[in-house]
Amino acid sequence: DAGVIQSPRHEVTEMGQEVTLRCKPISGHDYLFWYRQTMMRGLELLIYFNNNVPIDDSGMPEDRFSAKMPNASFSTLKIQPSEPRDSAVYFCASSFSGAGNTIYFGEGSWLTVV
Amino acid sequence: ILNVEQSPQSLHVQEGDSTNFTCSFPSSNFYALHWYRWETAKSPEALFVMTLNGDEKKKGRISATLNTKEGYSYLYIKGSQPEDSATYLCAFSSNFGNEKLTFGTGTRLTIIP
Numbered sequence: 001d002a003g004v005i006q007s008p009r010h011e012v013t014e015m016g017q018e019v020t021l022r023c024k025p026i027s028g029h030d031y032l033f034w035y036r037q038t039m040m041r042g043l044e045l046l047i048y049f050n051n052n053v054p055i056d057d058s059g060m061p062e063d064r065f066s067a068k069m070p071n072a073s074f075s076t077l078k079i080q081p082s083e084p085r086d087s088a089v090y091f092c093a094s095s096f097s098g099a100g101n102t103i104y105f106g107e108g109s110w111l112t113v114v
Numbered sequence: 115i116l117n118v119e120q121s122p123q124s125l126h127v128q129e130g131d132s133t134n135f136t137c138s139f140p141s142s143n144f145y146a147l148h149w150y151r152w153e154t155a156k157s158p159e160a161l162f163v164m165t166l167n168g169d170e171k172k173k174g175r176i177s178a179t180l181n182t183k184e185g186y187s188y189l190y191i192k193g194s195q196p197e198d199s200a201t202y203l204c205a206f207s208s209n210f211g212n213e214k215l216t217f218g219t220g221t222r223l224t225i226i227p
Contacts, residue, residue, distance in 0.1 A: 042219030
């Protein structure tokens with residue numbers, strides 16, 4: 001069974017450019033999470049969805065960040081315009097509410113903004 | 115704001131030695147405590163989920179305990195091997211939105227051959 005699939009795995013972009021990160025959750029999972037991993041702050045929850053509806057976006061750093069989940073099998077996290085301080089690993093994860101809330105992670109998108 | 119703290123931040127252990135590290139979390143409104151193992155460039159992998167005070171879980175040489183009254187969990191690794199080198203993350207969920215995990219910053223473990 002395929003796990004959570006993220007793309008791109010690595011992205012290097014220039015400051016000011018738009019970045020779009022993509023995620024395909026595990027089929028049948030009803031929760032989808034976007035986390036950001038930095039050395040200073042560890043894994044921070046940015047936003048999460050339940051049945052494609054955003055539930056809590058309080059972790060989204062500012063208006064430059066937006067996330068969508070148009071259907072159960074796809075989500076995007078967009079940064080526009082990107083800044084060097086956005087450089088981090090962005091993880092997408094999914095879970096199934098009936099299974100003890102274990103979250104399954106993708107391999108992450110490694111973003112560098114120069 | 116939920117505070118989940120892990121110590122130590124990093125640890126070097128000789129191959130064959132045993133080790134342990136700590137996760138502390140809020141003791142009120144507790145729902146579950148999770149442990150994950152993360153090797154760089156891979157997905158964080160779930161190790162354990164514990165929900166009851168006094169829970170002990172074991173997976174091979176790795177085990178974990180839980181004290182919800184005082185708000186801490188220990189992860190133990192017996193007879194460390196080089197493949198145990200990774201960052202170990204704990205995560206707390208509360209009764210208010212138990213699907214949402216708040217992570218600590220992790221303990222980075224390096225096993226010295």
